[in-house]
Amino acid sequence: MPLFGSKTPKNPPEVVRALKEALTSLERSDKKAEKAQEDISKCLSQMKTMLYGSSDSDPPTDIVVSQLSQECYNTNLLLLLISNLHRIDFEGKKDVSQIFNNILRRQIGIRTPTVEYLCTKPEILYTLITGYEQPDVALHCGTMLRECARHEALTRIVLNSKLFYNFFKYVEVSTFDIASDAFSTFKELLTKHKGLCAEFLENNYDEVFGDYEKLLNSDNYVTRRQSLKLLGELLLDRHNFNVMKRYISNPDNLKLMMTMLKEKSRNIQFEAFHVFKVFVANPDKPRPILEILLRNQDKLVEFLTRFHTDRTEDEQFNDEKAYLIKQIKELRPLPPE
Amino acid sequence: MNSGPSLDKLNLENPKDYHIEGLLDTIWDGRGKVVSAQHIPSKTSFAIKIFDLEKCSEDLDLIQHEAKTLRELRHPNICAISISLSFGQEAWLLLPHYHCSAASILTHFPVGLPELALALIARDVLLGLQYLHSRCIIHRAVQSRHILIADTGRCALSGLRHSIEHRVGSSEGDTLHEYPRYPVPLLNWASPEMLHQDLRGYSYSSDVYSLGLTVCELANAEQPYEGYQPTLMMVEKLKGRVPFLVDASKPLPDESGDETTSGGSHGSSGGLNMNAGTDDFADKRNAWRDRIFTASAHEFLRKTLALEAFRRPSVPQLLASDAFIKQARKAANPSVLDYLQHHKRLPFVTDNPAVRAAAAADDLSGQFSTVDIDDTSWEFEAS
Numbered sequence: 123m124p125l126f127g128s129k130t131p132k133n134p135p136e137v138v139r140a141l142k143e144a145l146t147s148l149e150r151s152d153k154k155a156e157k158a159q160e161d162i163s164k165c166l167s168q169m170k171t172m173l174y175g176s177s178d179s180d181p182p183t184d185i186v187v188s189q190l191s192q193e194c195y196n197t198n199l200l201l202l203l204i205s206n207l208h209r210i211d212f213e214g215k216k217d218v219s220q221i222f223n224n225i226l227r228r229q230i231g232i233r234t235p236t237v238e239y240l241c242t243k244p245e246i247l248y249t250l251i252t253g254y255e256q257p258d259v260a261l262h263c264g265t266m267l268r269e270c271a272r273h274e275a276l277t278r279i280v281l282n283s284k285l286f287y288n289f290f291k292y293v294e295v296s297t298f299d300i301a302s303d304a305f306s307t308f309k310e311l312l313t314k315h316k317g318l319c320a321e322f323l324e325n326n327y328d329e330v331f332g333d334y335e336k337l338l339n340s341d342n343y344v345t346r347r348q349s350l351k352l353l354g355e356l357l358l359d360r361h362n363f364n365v366m367k368r369y370i371s372n373p374d375n376l377k378l379m380m381t382m383l384k385e386k387s388r389n390i391q392f393e394a395f396h397v398f399k400v401f402v403a404n405p406d407k408p409r410p411i412l413e414i415l416l417r418n419q420d421k422l423v424e425f426l427t428r429f430h431t432d433r434t435e436d437e438q439f440n441d442e443k444a445y446l447i448k449q450i451k452e453l454r455p456l457p458p459e
Numbered sequence: 460m461n462s463g464p465s466l467d468k469l470n471l472e473n474p475k476d477y478h479i480e481g482l483l484d485t486i487w488d489g490r491g492k493v494v495s496a497q498h499i500p501s502k503t504s505f506a507i508k509i510f511d512l513e514k515c516s517e518d519l520d521l522i523q524h525e526a527k528t529l530r531e532l533r534h535p536n537i538c539a540i541s542i543s544l545s546f547g548q549e550a551w552l553l554l555p556h557y558h559c560s561a562a563s564i565l566t567h568f569p570v571g572l573p574e575l576a577l578a579l580i581a582r583d584v585l586l587g588l589q590y591l592h593s594r595c596i597i598h599r600a601v602q603s604r605h606i607l608i609a610d611t612g613r614c615a616l617s618g619l620r621h622s623i624e625h626r627v628g629s630s631e632g633d634t635l636h637e638y639p640r641y642p643v644p645l646l647n648w649a650s651p652e653m654l655h656q657d658l659r660g661y662s663y664s665s666d667v668y669s670l671g672l673t674v675c676e677l678a679n680a681e682q683p684y685e686g687y688q689p690t691l692m693m694v695e696k697l698k699g700r701v702p703f704l705v706d707a708s709k710p711l712p713d714e715s716g717d718e719t720t721s722g723g724s725h726g727s728s729g730g731l732n733m734n735a736g737t738d739d740f741a742d743k744r745n746a747w748r749d750r751i752f753t754a755s756a757h758e759f760l761r762k763t764l765a766l767e768a769f770r771r772p773s774v775p776q777l778l779a780s781d782a783f784i785k786q787a788r789k790a791a792n793p794s795v796l797d798y799l800q801h802h803k804r805l806p807f808v809t810d811n812p813a814v815r816a817a818a819a820a821d822d823l824s825g826q827f828s829t830v831d832i833d834d835t836s837w838e839f840e841a842s
Binding site for chain 1 (some may be wrong): 527542547
């Protein structure tokens with residue numbers, strides 16, 4: 123027993139209860155708000171110590187961690203924390219995301235209890251997504267969402283939600299760091315769980331690629347460049363074979379890539395090349411695609427011969443370019459329909 | 460300085476609201492520049508770090524890392540951003556205005572800074588590091604170029620692009636092995652364990668070592684291991700041969716002496732000084748012989764430059780009980796700029812409207828290299 127009772131760290135149920143009370147009072151923004159803020163900081167750092175340990179205390183024990191997690195589930199604390207995140211002070215916000223991520227990583231054998239819990243509370247995920255609309259919590263919500271995206275079950279909930287399409291808006295905002303963060307979450311959601319992602323893209327092809335085209339045509343340079351790069355990665359991933367086949371059968375997509383090959387930005391040209399090559403390398407080109415390539419046969423050969431000739435170091439690129447030139451040269455006129 | 464909560468309420472998001480006044484510096488091999496600018500609606504002045512993303516083909520993620528890291532930090536001794544913006548093919552990072560960098564001060568102190576100035580700067584850097592370490596961030600690039608000094612004299616760390624988050628599970632004692640992507644300008648200040656790349660890895664104490672070398676750099680006005688080949692520099696460090704504060708108690712041996720036999724006799728930079736033998740260097744040697752650093756200053760270097768990482772004091776320990784750092788707390792005037800100006804009539808007050816107006820007249824659309832940047836003394840980044 124410690125000698126001085128006042129310094130004794132409270133047990134998990136007490137910390138959670140105190141935190142809930144303080145959050146409620148903060149939410150009402152009554153006179154006690156300042157005191158509430160203070161209490162929140164205290165509770166959050168206590169929770170962090172319970173989860174991470176601290177330099178002058180023992181490492182966290184399984185019992186305390188499991189008690190704390192259980193309290194969080196039972197009291198709905200996580201949702202309360204996240205929906206009030208914008209009200210919590212600067213350092214407190216970071217504490218919340220660290221606590222959330224730690225609890226989420228918790229494993230018992232092969233079970234991940236927090237994932238199971240979140241599956242029953244999808245509104246937590248939805249609140250995290252819409253967090254991107256508030257600049258002061260966007261990055262914290264992003265950190266938590268990416269931790270969620272590591273779990274297939276949670277990614278499935280996000281992808282199947284209408285809110286997923288908000289990302290097409292979030293990745294385009296003019297605030298560089300927030301747009302960048304939203305894009306990395308977006309990418310994580312679309313690439314992490316290959317089977318799930320392929321299934322999602324196939325089932326929602328029109329909706330996703332309809333919106334995706336807007337990203338490729340965005341006024342925002344960073345959005346355009348990153349979305350083009352991701353498109354190349356998605357199409358070249360063999361899990362997405364059906365999606366790729368569908369994408370490269372559409373002559374509008376080819377036209378867009380050929381336009382982007384001639385963009386002013388060299389980086390965009392280069393990324394466009396990596397999508398364009400898929401159209402040309404397709405052994406089974408549909409007639410409309412062949413027609414476009416044939417119509418531009420000579421121009422394409424000349425263009426590609428002069429395309430990024432200074433990339434002498436990049437062997438793969440040069441091989442691919444040579445291959446494309448050969449393929450295009452060898453195209454034979456189509457018999458009349 | 461224009462940091463503070465009041466900025467939160469301004470709408471800073473429209474790049475068209477800014478009037479670019481003049482070029483302060485070019486950074487990162489021309490991939491970016493720092494300009495001074497005014498946010499017209501609020502009449503607030505900023506320094507804007509502008510990256511040309513077209514020139515960063517492979518490094519977009521690094522700039523995103525910097526912008527995101529800086530957004531999540533708020534501390535008086537860290538040079539954080541107010542906001543970051545996309546504007547055409549540029550990324551803008553809005554920073555508060557600083558007076559100069561610690562490295563640029565050395566142009567006015569060719570022999571090195573006096574001890575109290577070193578202590579004041581080191582204390583502020585330690586406060587910044589303490590905050591970073593508490594947020595699980597290792598800076599990895601502590602050197603005088605990355606220490607910015609505000610008009611108030613407060614020093615803040617920049618160069619967070621090189622930083623790394625240290626979050627390997629929850630267990631302590633884990634170390635990192637990852638190298639910074641552009642290590643060359645950082646190598647001379649890097650800790651031996653970071654250079655060594657063995658199984659033990661490196662951790663927070665790596666920053667303490669770099670701070671030791673930075674203090675030495677500022678004291679002797681020489682980069683650590685200046686003129687060394689990187690491999691030789693690394694060998695010297697791994698043998699524990701480190702630079703020291705050159706003064707009357709630890710003078711350099713005569714030029715005729717055998718300067719290359721041991722690290723201890725290498726002198727200030729720990730290095731084969733390129734200027735050795737010139738008149739300037741002779742003057743410098745004489746000035747070094749005439750000065751004296753306290754025992755606690757020498758002790759500070761001995762502790763922070765310990766070869767084994769675990770022998771170095773931690774940042775909180777240094778702040779709490781190091782005698783050299785304590786001088787800063789007792790200083791009558793805590794502003795390093797005031798102190799230095801008092802110490803030696805300094806001509807380096809550049810932050811006046813005339814200079815700004817002159818800078819504004821420069822045509823920024825031209826080549827950066829042709830713009831005269833002598834008036835300002837910015838060094839945000841290792842080049």
